[in-house]
Amino acid sequence: MRIVVLVKYVPDALERGFALDLAVDREVEGVLCELDEYALEVARRAREQHGGEVVALTMGPPDADEAARRALQLGADRAVHVEDPALHGSDALATSRVLAAAVQAIGAVDLVVTGTSSTDAGTSLVPAMVAARLRLPVLLSAARVEVEERTVRIRRDTDDETLVLVGELPAVVSVSDRSDPALYPTARVAMAARRKSVETWSLTTLGIDPAVVGAAGSGTAVRSVTAVPARAAGRILHDDGHAGEHLAAFLAELELAP
Amino acid sequence: MSDVLVLVEHDGTSATRSGAELLTLARSWGDPVAVLVGPADGDLCDQVAGHGARVLVAEPQDPDALLAGPVAALLAALVAAGDVVAVLLPSSVDGTQVAAALGVALDSGVITRAVGVDAALVATISAFAGSYLTTCQVTRGIPVLTVALGASDADPTIRVSAVAPIHVDLPADPATRVRVLSRTPRAVTGRPDLAAASVIVAAGRGLAGDLGPVEDLADALGAAIGGSRAAVDAGWLPHDVQVGQTGKTVAPQLYIAAGISGAIQHVAGMRSARTIIAINSDPGAPIFDIADLGIVGDVFAVLPQAAAAVRARAL
Numbered sequence: 001m002r003i004v005v006l007v008k009y010v011p012d013a014l015e016r017g018f019a020l021d022l023a024v025d026r027e028v029e030g031v032l033c034e035l036d037e038y039a040l041e042v043a044r045r046a047r048e049q050h051g052g053e054v055v056a057l058t059m060g061p062p063d064a065d066e067a068a069r070r071a072l073q074l075g076a077d078r079a080v081h082v083e084d085p086a087l088h089g090s091d092a093l094a095t096s097r098v099l100a101a102a103v104q105a106i107g108a109v110d111l112v113v114t115g116t117s118s119t120d121a122g123t124s125l126v127p128a129m130v131a132a133r134l135r136l137p138v139l140l141s142a143a144r145v146e147v148e149e150r151t152v153r154i155r156r157d158t159d160d161e162t163l164v165l166v167g168e169l170p171a172v173v174s175v176s177d178r179s180d181p182a183l184y185p186t187a188r189v190a191m192a193a194r195r196k197s198v199e200t201w202s203l204t205t206l207g208i209d210p211a212v213v214g215a216a217g218s219g220t221a222v223r224s225v226t227a228v229p230a231r232a233a234g235r236i237l238h239d240d241g242h243a244g245e246h247l248a249a250f251l252a253e254l255e256l257a258p
Numbered sequence: 259m260s261d262v263l264v265l266v267e268h269d270g271t272s273a274t275r276s277g278a279e280l281l282t283l284a285r286s287w288g289d290p291v292a293v294l295v296g297p298a299d300g301d302l303c304d305q306v307a308g309h310g311a312r313v314l315v316a317e318p319q320d321p322d323a324l325l326a327g328p329v330a331a332l333l334a335a336l337v338a339a340g341d342v343v344a345v346l347l348p349s350s351v352d353g354t355q356v357a358a359a360l361g362v363a364l365d366s367g368v369i370t371r372a373v374g375v376d377a378a379l380v381a382t383i384s385a386f387a388g389s390y391l392t393t394c395q396v397t398r399g400i401p402v403l404t405v406a407l408g409a410s411d412a413d414p415t416i417r418v419s420a421v422a423p424i425h426v427d428l429p430a431d432p433a434t435r436v437r438v439l440s441r442t443p444r445a446v447t448g449r450p451d452l453a454a455a456s457v458i459v460a461a462g463r464g465l466a467g468d469l470g471p472v473e474d475l476a477d478a479l480g481a482a483i484g485g486s487r488a489a490v491d492a493g494w495l496p497h498d499v500q501v502g503q504t505g506k507t508v509a510p511q512l513y514i515a516a517g518i519s520g521a522i523q524h525v526a527g528m529r530s531a532r533t534i535i536a537i538n539s540d541p542g543a544p545i546f547d548i549a550d551l552g553i554v555g556d557v558f559a560v561l562p563q564a565a566a567a568v569r570a571r572a573l
């Protein structure tokens with residue numbers, strides 16, 4: 001079974017900001033999107049059960065290599081990094097075009113596993129867009145995933161109901177953070193991962209016209225960004241044995257309780 | 259005037275709150291056309307038409323299948339056939355799936371999770387755990403937008419519509435078919451709904467598995483109970499009450515964070531609460547940076563005393 005995991009290199013949560021062209025600032029320290037680790041774990045287990053290989057696929061700036069390397073430590077057998085200056089400013093529509101082409105180039109893929117949303121752009125569009133471009137069944141927001149020989153079955157919990165969905169392979173599955181977290185890599189796995197190399201592909205490798213990606217190939221544009229003012233800290237009270245009573249008095253003052 | 263397609267989620271007899279909000283919003287740009295998927299009774303159709311919308315009921319030919327793919331195909335066909343200025347969808351998982359597939363089918367830009375949309379179809383989006391607001395516009399094709407709950411108010415005025423609902427077939431798509439094996443409704447808790455609650459008491463890892471003190475204070479205040487991902491992952495609380503980046507975004511009058519450190523991903527979901535109270539034994543906990551009242555103390559002492567004091571004041 002060949003499983004592709006889509007992993008994104010995202011800015012570290014404490015360093016996030018926007019560049020002058022209003023794109024997400026990608027010059028800062030970055031990490032493998034934490035939510036994509038759940039996808040890697042699903043893929044690793046499916047390979048353990050069925051054999052085959054797990055290919056991590058990322059599209060991003062040169063530093064996105066780090067996300068690819070991290071994916072190798074978390075169980076991927078191979079890692080592919082699509083990198084091209086023309087990709088800067090790609091939205092979900094453009095990104096999905098590239099990722100779908102890369103999945104096709106990897107070839108003979110049985111399952112594509114993704115996170116539910118990236119922690120920077122966070123559109124949650126890429127998984128279903130990749131599936132739409134490849135004309136594959138898509139099962140989103142899985143809290144549990146069972147991969148069988150020919151099918152994949154997921155459980156999705158929403159506010160109103162629990163759904164069990166099944167689709168035929170090849171399929172695309174997005175995995176939520178209610179699924180099992182990735183195992184911390186053992187020293188042996190980490191060492192082995194270090195010896196592997198990341199394959200770097202360009203738009204030329206994929207035969208994609210630069211005009212259909214990047215800002216020019218996108219369907220959306222950011223017009224403005226505004227920092228939300230931080231909340232000010234209020235009163236701090238050290239419990240002297242009466243803090244619960246003070247809390248109740250504070251609520252009464254604000255007319256939030258009797 | 260041009261049409262605005264609106265995907266209205268419903269349970270067969272009434273539209274969701276999102277449906278009413280989207281139908282109201284749609285009128286800013288054109289005539290709303292409501293697409294209802296699956297069996298829709300007369301009351302539901304009247305209710306939707308009462309928002310000034312033409313009603314289109316899509317009858318699934320493959321009712322066991324997940325319908326997002328076929329719905330996207332239907333919406334794409336409607337866009338191709340008519341004069342459509344925008345497509346509005348709910349911010350649900352299904353709504354997002356339809357939006358994604360529709361964007362690809364139309365080669366149109368898609369914006370998700372809009373918390374506001376102005377007259378020029380410029381959407382406001384919250385970014386980076388609520389620390390930024392961005393405005394974003396579709397630059398190619400027919401704008402496809404998913405809109406968050408509460409992004410606009412639903413207009414309660416009833417409009418009379420003389421147009422009868424139109425029924426169309428929603429054809430199956432074998433190549434991308436996903437079958438729904440089961441649907442199990444969630445149990446109702448009897449507590450106020452988190453998303454709509456005006457008071458929330460939220461539990462974190464500091465409760466160490468004993469939710470008693472949080473329930474006690476929530477009962478005294480008539481509050482909903484929320485939780486951090488740590489509390490939810492530990493199994494102390496159901497997943498649907500998680501507050502934060504991968505949980506719910508709430509904006510109650512009062513949010514009491516008990517034994518919650520205040521990680522950026524948690525704060526993302528509750529930073530717009532009117533008043534925040536935090537109880538934490540660690541004076542350095544980041545939650546104190548955003549709390550209107552911060553109590554450095556033990557939740558097991560402070561919460562029961564607060565609950566008793568609230569009850570005593572009510573007498």
Ligand SMILES: Cc1cc2nc3c(=O)[nH]c(=O)nc-3n(C[C@H](O)[C@H](O)[C@H](O)COP(=O)(O)OP(=O)(O)OC[C@H]3O[C@@H](n4cnc5c(N)ncnc54)[C@H](O)[C@@H]3O)c2cc1C
Pocket residue numbers: 034035119461462463464465485486487488489500501502503504505506516517518519520521522523524527537538539540543555556557558
């Ligand atoms: C991509 C991503 C998405 C995430 N999404 C979410 C999300 O949606 N929601 C969310 O909540 N988290 C989310 N997280 C996790 C988040 O980063 C934190 O790990 C989580 O919020 C911590 O929960 P906590 O505050 O309950 O636990 P901790 O951080 O462990 O804090 C427990 C607090 O309790 C205090 N405490 C302990 N004992 C007592 C006592 N007896 N009395 C008083 N105080 C006590 C401690 O001082 C500590 O501050 C996400 C993380 C990532 C990477």
Ligand SMILES: Nc1ncnc2c1ncn2[C@@H]1O[C@H](COP(=O)(O)O)[C@@H](O)[C@H]1O
Pocket residue numbers: 006007008009033035036039057058059060092095099113114115116117118121122123124125126127
């Ligand atoms: N540039 C990218 N490279 C690889 N995977 C991506 C990329 N962007 C998005 N994804 C995948 O799509 C998921 C949803 O991302 P998004 O649509 O940006 O919210 C992520 O969790 C990843 O699995």
